[in-house]
Structures are given as C-alpha cells and as structure tokens.
Amino acid sequence: xxxxxxxxxxxxxxxxxxxxxxxxxxxxxxxxxxxxxxxxxxxxxxxxxxxxxxxxxxxxxxxxxxxxxxxxxxxxxxxxxxxxxxxxxxxxxxxxxxxxxxxxxxxxxxxxxxxxxxxxxxxxxxxxxxxxxxxxxxxxxxxxxxxxxxxxxxxxxxxxxxxxxxxxxxxxxxxxxxxxxxxxxxxxxxxxxxxxxxxxxxxxxxxxxxxxxxxxxxxxxxxxxxxxxxxxxxxxx
Amino acid sequence: xxxxxxxxxxxxxxxxxxxxxxxxxxxxxxxxxxxxxxxxxxxxxxxxxxxxxxxxxxxxxxxxxxxxxxxxxxxxxxxxxxxxxxxxxxxxxxxxxxxxxxxxxxxxxxxxxxxxxxxxxxxxxxxxxxxxxxxxxxxxxxxxxxxxxxxxxxxxxxxxxxxxxxxxxxxxxxxxxxxxxxxxxxxxxxxxxxxxxxxxxxxxxxxxxxx
Numbered sequence: 244x245x246x247x248x249x250x251x252x253x254x255x256x257x258x259x260x261x262x263x264x265x266x267x268x269x270x271x272x273x274x275x276x277x278x279x280x281x282x283x284x285x286x287x288x289x290x291x292x293x294x295x296x297x298x299x300x301x302x303x304x305x306x307x308x309x310x311x312x313x314x315x316x317x318x319x320x321x322x323x324x325x326x327x328x329x330x331x332x333x334x335x336x337x338x339x340x341x342x343x344x345x346x347x348x349x350x351x352x353x354x355x356x357x358x359x360x361x362x363x364x365x366x367x368x369x370x371x372x373x374x375x376x377x378x379x380x381x382x383x384x385x386x387x388x389x390x391x392x393x394x395x396x397x398x399x400x401x402x403x404x405x406x407x408x409x410x411x412x413x414x415x416x417x418x419x420x421x422x423x424x425x426x427x428x429x430x431x432x433x434x435x436x437x438x439x440x441x442x443x444x445x446x447x448x449x450x451x452x453x454x455x456x457x458x459x460x461x462x463x464x465x466x467x468x469x470x471x472x473x474x475x476x477x478x479x480x
Numbered sequence: 481x482x483x484x485x486x487x488x489x490x491x492x493x494x495x496x497x498x499x500x501x502x503x504x505x506x507x508x509x510x511x512x513x514x515x516x517x518x519x520x521x522x523x524x525x526x527x528x529x530x531x532x533x534x535x536x537x538x539x540x541x542x543x544x545x546x547x548x549x550x551x552x553x554x555x556x557x558x559x560x561x562x563x564x565x566x567x568x569x570x571x572x573x574x575x576x577x578x579x580x581x582x583x584x585x586x587x588x589x590x591x592x593x594x595x596x597x598x599x600x601x602x603x604x605x606x607x608x609x610x611x612x613x614x615x616x617x618x619x620x621x622x623x624x625x626x627x628x629x630x631x632x633x634x635x636x637x638x639x640x641x642x643x644x645x646x647x648x649x650x651x652x653x654x655x656x657x658x659x660x661x662x663x664x665x666x667x668x669x670x671x672x673x674x675x676x677x678x679x680x681x682x683x684x685x686x687x688x689x690x691x
Contacts, residue, residue: 274531274532274550274554274568275550275554276547276554277531277547277548277550277554278548300568304554323608324608324609324610324611325607325608325609325610326606326607326608327607327608333605336606343606345606345608345609346609347609347610347611347612347613347614348530348568348572348609348610348611348614349530349572349575349576349611349613349614349618350613350614352567352568352569352571352572353569353572353573353576355569356569367576368576368617368618369576369613369614369617369618369647370613370617371617371647371648372595372645372647372648373613373644373645373646373647373648374644375609375613415565415567416548417533417546417548417549417559417565418529418531418532418533418548418549418550418565419548420532420565420566420567421531421532421567421568422567422568423567424567424569425567425568425569452567469547469548470547471545471547471556472547472550472554472555473550473553473554473555473556474545474556475539475545475555475556475557476539476540476541476542476543476544476545476556477538477539477540477541477542478541478542479541479542
C-alpha cells in the first residue's frame, strides 16, 4: 500500500494528466495570462478529454492560455469572475455552446478556500442586492444581510509554481501566485507545473509558500512563454 | 450658451487624489481611477491590487517589465520597497475583512442613496464582475469616478440606478468632470464645482436634486 505522497515527480505532462476523464471539473490557476500552467493547459487538449467544467478567473485571453480549450470545444461550462475581451468566450457564450457562471472574484477565491478547509458554505455580504443574490439563501446577522455561498471543489487542479521541491513544497513568483495556492487546496488531484525543480531541503521550511500536502503530481517545465497582456512601461529618465 | 471648461480626466484624477489620507491603503479600480496614482506624493499611501500585491509602484522602465508582475488590469507594474505579494484568497480577505481603507472605482451610475452600478450595461456585452463587488462591499470607503453624463447626455448621477447594481449604499463621494458630489439619500450635495460650471449647468445634467 502506498500513500498519495510517494514519487510525485512524473516524467511528462502526458503522464501527469493520465487520470483525467471526460466531464471533470478542473480548477486552473492564473490571473489573466500570468501564472498559467502553460504546458498542462496544452496537454489537456492533447489528452483528448471533453465536456469539462473549467474554473478560472478569466478563462484565457488574446487567444492564449485557456482560450485554447474554448477553441478546441472541450469545455461545456465556465465558472469565472471576468470575461473582458476574451472573444473566444463571448462567442461561445452567445451561441450557447458554453454556459458561463460569473462569480465575484473574492467569492470565487473564498469558495475554493472553503472547499480546501472543509467548510461547506459561508456567508458573505458581497453581491447582496445584486444579481449574484438570485436563487441563494440569505440571512441577517447582527443587522446586516449576507448571502450563503457554497464551497467549490474540483476533481483536478492545474497550478503553476516558480519552484517546487520533490515533495511539492512550492514557491511562487510575484503576482503569478494569484489563484494557484487556493486551487491547489480545493481539488482531489492537484498537479503542479514548476519552472524549477529542487531537492527536498533546498527550500527553507519558513520560505515555503504552499506546503506539499496539497500537491500530488509534479512536472518540471523549464521553458514558458509568459505572455504579456498589456505591456505598460515608462521612459527611463 | 457657451460650454464651461469641464475638468479633464487629469483634473479629475488630481482632485480624487486629494481625498486619499496619508498612510492609507487604497485600491484604484481599472480605467480612470488608475490615473489617480500619478498625483499621489511619493510614500503618501499604499496601493493594493486585488490580484495579490500591496505596495504597487509605477509602470516599469522599458526593458524591466515582467509578465508575472501585473496589476488587476493586467498591466505590467513594479513593487515599491516594503511591498508584498500574496494569493487571491488572502488578497480578497484583506478587502472583505475591511483592511483596505479606500477604493476609488469607475462607475456607470451612482444613485442618491450611494448605490453603485459599474459592471454591466443592460443589453450590452457582459464583461464580468471581477473584483468590483468585493471592493465596493468590503472597502471602508468608496469613491466613484466617472464622466457626469453619458455620450448621449443621459444622467449618471440618478435617483435610483437602472443598471445592474454592484453594491447598494456604498459610495460616499463622486468625482466627475463637473465637480465633486456627495450622495445624501434624496439627492447630491455639491462639494465643489469645476471652474465655470454653474449650479444650474450641473443640475440640468443630474438626475436628482443638487443641494
């Protein structure tokens, strides 16, 4: 018998994604195109699974990242907070090919945090008096109204880290952290794509951003596109 | 009747910056409010970006830009000394827990009771909610920034919003190209008018009584 925390490092994206099946709910880290598990995103298309429910803040943009899943026709539902100029999603939402559930960004993060922490639902004031409240239970607590929001759990989480050790202790880079840690905690199977893979002990325990208890498979991908969405600069003085 | 000189977006940003107390934590919404940062003295306030950044600095110098260091509008930015990065759940816990002092947000409509509508146009393309509802609900104070009327000259300061709401009774001040206005419940109190803008001119462009 072996636990889920032996031999997590796998040799390829294909091996990492072998357990995926049609109809799964997949949590995918990233904010816009920052902090995306780029190789795992491409690998899911090659894996050939379909009818997926995708949980992502933006579901890609500029035709890149998760927009590739939308174009490949493998997604039936998207749970996200923002669509913006993601034309792949706008067109498929308009034709009814994809159902879209739009959630406030903080509620989206907290629903997954709750799932990861064993909390089935929680009250929040975000969305009270708006369309977000429709069809949900509400409760007055100490004179203020709150909406009951339910935990959001995934079958699989795909996340991106800057550095992982062989146990899956992770460190992230700048704002590439975003939804990655909370998604990692909220899925039955979490796969990390790391830029750097180091031996256990190479990351000081006090410097771990996300403990490896949340990680089940590790795939080392040294090269990434890291696309810019809006490259904004100022002139040097 | 000649048109008065209305405030430019730079004037609006400069005026909104005056509302930021020293040493406060501020979230500047996407679009117009982002410009407010240009008028803050160095070290005056800490800028929070909901994708996971506190202590946000200006755009990077050419050649220094990092696609994994961005603001909530997905623009490349920098981090100031003393800044920190964190995950989305932690970032929104700061917002929802009332730790962010002030949000300055773009708006489509603001009502006399301080209701904010800024995420969807009825019948228009759905852009999404993003962090707007969390910011409007969770930050301790909310200032709205917008043009006073639409391009079709429709009122945006109104008795009650007919656009989908972002949050109810949250806006404490509105900065427009005509001046600064405070929702009072029945209408809007005129705090300041842009040079040359008369009260009658502003009233004709406002959907609730000015006091």
